[in-house]
Amino acid sequence: MSSGIRLDEDSGYESDDALLELDGVTKYFNQDSGLLAGMEFEPSQFPPISVDRETVKAVDDVTLEIQPGETLGLVGESGCGKSTLGRTILRLLEPTEGDIYFKGENLADLSGERLRQTRSDMQMIFQDPQSSLDPRMKVGQIIEEPMRAHDMLDDEGREARAKELLEKVGLDPRHYNRHPHAFSGGQRQRINLARALSVDPDFVVCDEPVSALDVSIQAQVLNTMEKLQEEFGLTYLFIAHDLSVIRHISDRVAVMYLGNIVELAEKEELFENPQHPYTRALLESIPVPDPRENGARGVLEGEVPSPVDPPSGCRFRTRCPRVIAPDAYDWRGEEWAQTRAFMRAVKRRTFEPMPASRIETEFFDGDLPRGEAGSTVDEAIELIASDRNADIDADDETEHWSAATDLLLESFAEQSICARERPAYELEAEYGDGEHLAACHLHR
Ligand SMILES: Nc1ncnc2c1ncn2[C@@H]1O[C@H](COP(=O)(O)OP(=O)(O)OP(=O)(O)O)[C@@H](O)[C@H]1O
Numbered sequence: 085m086s087s088g089i090r091l092d093e094d095s096g097y098e099s100d101d102a103l104l105e106l107d108g109v110t111k112y113f114n115q116d117s118g119l120l121a122g123m124e125f126e127p128s129q130f131p132p133i134s135v136d137r138e139t140v141k142a143v144d145d146v147t148l149e150i151q152p153g154e155t156l157g158l159v160g161e162s163g164c165g166k167s168t169l170g171r172t173i174l175r176l177l178e179p180t181e182g183d184i185y186f187k188g189e190n191l192a193d194l195s196g197e198r199l200r201q202t203r204s205d206m207q208m209i210f211q212d213p214q215s216s217l218d219p220r221m222k223v224g225q226i227i228e229e230p231m232r233a234h235d236m237l238d239d240e241g242r243e244a245r246a247k248e249l250l251e252k253v254g255l256d257p258r259h260y261n262r263h264p265h266a267f268s269g270g271q272r273q274r275i276n277l278a279r280a281l282s283v284d285p286d287f288v289v290c291d292e293p294v295s296a297l298d299v300s301i302q303a304q305v306l307n308t309m310e311k312l313q314e315e316f317g318l319t320y321l322f323i324a325h326d327l328s329v330i331r332h333i334s335d336r337v338a339v340m341y342l343g344n345i346v347e348l349a350e351k352e353e354l355f356e357n358p359q360h361p362y363t364r365a366l367l368e369s370i371p372v373p374d375p376r377e378n379g380a381r382g383v384l385e386g387e388v389p390s391p392v393d394p395p396s397g398c399r400f401r402t403r404c405p406r407v408i409a410p411d412a413y414d415w416r417g418e419e420w421a422q423t424r425a426f427m428r429a430v431k432r433r434t435f436e437p438m439p440a441s442r443i444e445t446e447f448f449d450g451d452l453p454r455g456e457a458g459s460t461v462d463e464a465i466e467l468i469a470s471d472r473n474a475d476i477d478a479d480d481e482t483e484h485w486s487a488a489t490d491l492l493l494e495s496f497a498e499q500s501i502c503a504r505e506r507p508a509y510e511l512e513a514e515y516g517d518g519e520h521l522a523a524c525h526l527h528r
Pocket of ligand 1: 113114115140141142160161162163164165166167168169325391
């Protein structure tokens, strides 16, 4: 490499150990539950007003390792905690619990020069190249800013390095004196890359770096990032919600849902042999009902629950088409699949009120489950069947549906192992020999 663009040849992490280790990393945010909604008037205390604070469990107990030189893709729906995890790793946010080890050192134990050095070793690039570049600064200044902050090189050295980096990221070094507004989105993201690389980091958190770009430009920027990774010995945590981007760039993929990692495997294994119903649902772009699963399909149904009060056990269970039968009942044949489909339909109120006999035919082929499960189902049907509730008004009807939902959820969903234990299983990979982790009790 010309003129020593790698500032410190020893800074590449040589060890066989993980570059980064997360152990039970948790980040909760305390926030007011709304301007007035959460305010209570309590005359017995002073001041007589208290504000209800809610805890957003954005990232909850994440344990994983990132190996030197790899790209770990982190994928999941909007709001599942990807950015919060990335920021917590870089200590832009203080973890609520858990430890982060970089090159074997606990970040919480670092101070002074070690902390400064480690901060420059870990960089981040963001989604929106427009807003992360100061329009008043010239490209050269933007790229040199982190070097200046870390007291690296003299003016001349910084300028030479900035120009060289411009070339490395695929821009003309003569752009050094221009302002960022003169550049396209893809070019701005390249400037961001040059900026992050200026301090010679080992690890870069890339937070949706190509999401704001045209698809045609995305691949070019991803290719440049791959080339730079090789040349600079970089390790990436690559955050994206777009699976095709994740597939392009990742070596391994972690799937996140409501603050938890639910599946982690090498890329091919994850895409070809997904084992978590959430991953499968994400991968299935077209909602095709699976005839083998009564009422259960791979598509994502329902809303993501609030991270303020996430479901117990497996957080995906409230949307999962494969919730496991509760042991407390003696199920035969299709009884559980039918009951589960009925429970979901009542909860989402996906059918109009109809006579009891028709509900039994539509959901249970005319045969309710035997024993206690059957009695509970029968009780729920009584609450919502049109012929049993002929004279009630709309409010009462809503109440009946909600009582039927509560009865079914409490009797069945809440009794499932999916609600009672948090799953974590290591599976044998079909593709490659890396580990495959799936947080789903179907693998118990
Ligand atoms: N500073 C904050 N204060 C309170 N809640 C926050 C804060 N930052 C994030 N959250 C909440 O934490 C959860 C996770 O947010 P986060 O931005 O990490 O998700 P994400 O997966 O990166 O989503 P996106 O792809 O939309 O950026 C969300 O419910 C979000 O509203």
